[in-house]
Amino acid sequence: MLKGEWPKNSCDYCKKIEDIGGVSDRIRMSAIPNLSPIELETNAQATRIEPTIVEVYLSNACPLSCLYCSADLSSSIEAENRKHGTFAKLGVNLKNSKNNFKDLLPFFWQWFETGFQKLKRLHVLGGEPFYQKEFEKMLDMIEKYPNPECELNIVTNLMLSPERLKYFVDRFYQMLKKRCVKRIDITCSIDCWGAEQEYVRYGINLKQWEKNFNYLMNKRWLVLNINQTISILTIKTMPALLEKLKSWRQKRPVGHFFSGVDPGPDYLKAEIIGEKFFENDAKKILDLMPSDTKQNIAAKEYMEGILNHINTSKKNKEQIANLIIYLDEKDRRRGTNWEHIFPWLTRFRNF
Numbered sequence: 001m002l003k004g005e006w007p008k009n010s011c012d013y014c015k016k017i018e019d020i021g022g023v024s025d026r027i028r029m030s031a032i033p034n035l036s037p038i039e040l041e042t043n044a045q046a047t048r049i050e051p052t053i054v055e056v057y058l059s060n061a062c063p064l065s066c067l068y069c070s071a072d073l074s075s076s077i078e079a080e081n082r083k084h085g086t087f088a089k090l091g092v093n094l095k096n097s098k099n100n101f102k103d104l105l106p107f108f109w110q111w112f113e114t115g116f117q118k119l120k121r122l123h124v125l126g127g128e129p130f131y132q133k134e135f136e137k138m139l140d141m142i143e144k145y146p147n148p149e150c151e152l153n154i155v156t157n158l159m160l161s162p163e164r165l166k167y168f169v170d171r172f173y174q175m176l177k178k179r180c181v182k183r184i185d186i187t188c189s190i191d192c193w194g195a196e197q198e199y200v201r202y203g204i205n206l207k208q209w210e211k212n213f214n215y216l217m218n219k220r221w222l223v224l225n226i227n228q229t230i231s232i233l234t235i236k237t238m239p240a241l242l243e244k245l246k247s248w249r250q251k252r253p254v255g256h257f258f259s260g261v262d263p264g265p266d267y268l269k270a271e272i273i274g275e276k277f278f279e280n281d282a283k284k285i286l287d288l289m290p291s292d293t294k295q296n297i298a299a300k301e302y303m304e305g306i307l308n309h310i311n312t313s314k315k316n317k318e319q320i321a322n323l324i325i326y327l328d329e330k331d332r333r334r335g336t337n338w339e340h341i342f343p344w345l346t347r348f349r350n351f
Contacts (some may be wrong), residue, residue, distance in 0.1 A: 022305020034120035058134035062127030225255035274315030
């Protein structure tokens with residue numbers, strides 16, 4: 001990148017969006033305050049740096065088995081794979097692999113004592129942080145080594161009991177009161193709405209999700225966001241989620257973040273269907289996105305870049321075939337029926 005060249009294989013997602021004039025993750029992330037370590041201000045090739053923003057995965061413990069996730073990041077998928085065994089057909093390969101959480105965590109705790117003091121932002125992802133004993137240990141560490149300049153962001157699927165959610169929210173309030181951190185964001189993962197979402201994020205209960213989200217809505221001292229993964233199976237009911245977002249925003253600010261299925265699996269990426277298949281859906285989505293603030297304008301431009309990439313891509317018959325194989329196998333394992341949930345997709349079964 002320093003030479004004006006794109007890395008091969010690893011950066012295709014952003015490159016494709018930028019090639020058609022869209023706003024990519026690379027452009028959007030580069031605008032985030034405090035993103036670049038100070039060492040890079042004097043040496044653009046520095047490799048030994050003190051990070052100012054850290055994203056951490058503490059464990060794969062998670063109650064959900066989202067279609068685009070893997071055993072490395074979901075204990076539920078790991079258990080499902082153990083029960084049903086390895087599956088491999090064409091480009092679909094379902095198996096467990098050894099994760100290295102236990103090997104790396106001791107180094108993280110060792111770094112945390114001094115490294116946390118230099119952070120401006122700490123993102124905690126999953127599995128599901130609210131299910132993990134390691135997350136509670138991290139909160140203990142923050143209380144022991146406070147950093148009143150750091151923003152803490154927890155990404156959650158909200159599939160926990162109201163009592164457990166209340167426990168964490170009460171603890172967050174005390175942390176802010178004692179200035180252990182500067183602010184706390186709760187970023188709630190949700191892609192679309194309805195039966196499609198309960199199929200894609202297998203294990204989610206939208207009634208329980210919304211109950212927990214409404215509880216957080218009343219805690220105005222929390223920064224509240226939603227984050228979506230845009231996949232081939234979620235685009236058609238994304239407008240229903242955006243209608244929800246519109247009603248939530250009438251009560252209080254709610255941030256909106258999203259991205260495509262990256263790095264994969266490729267057969268869940270919306271662009272494989274090609275030929276402007278989602279053109280009408282894209283129009284509905286963009287029409288529902290406001291342009292009333294700088295942040296909302298940036299979000300809409302980013303969404304437009306993603307949707308343009310999807311609708312200008314060529315049909316990929318190989319990946320469509322993989323998608324059908326994958327969904328059939330997930331149905332066999334889970335006793336579900338994708339054809340009932342996504343009738344528009346059935347035309348591609350014998351494509």
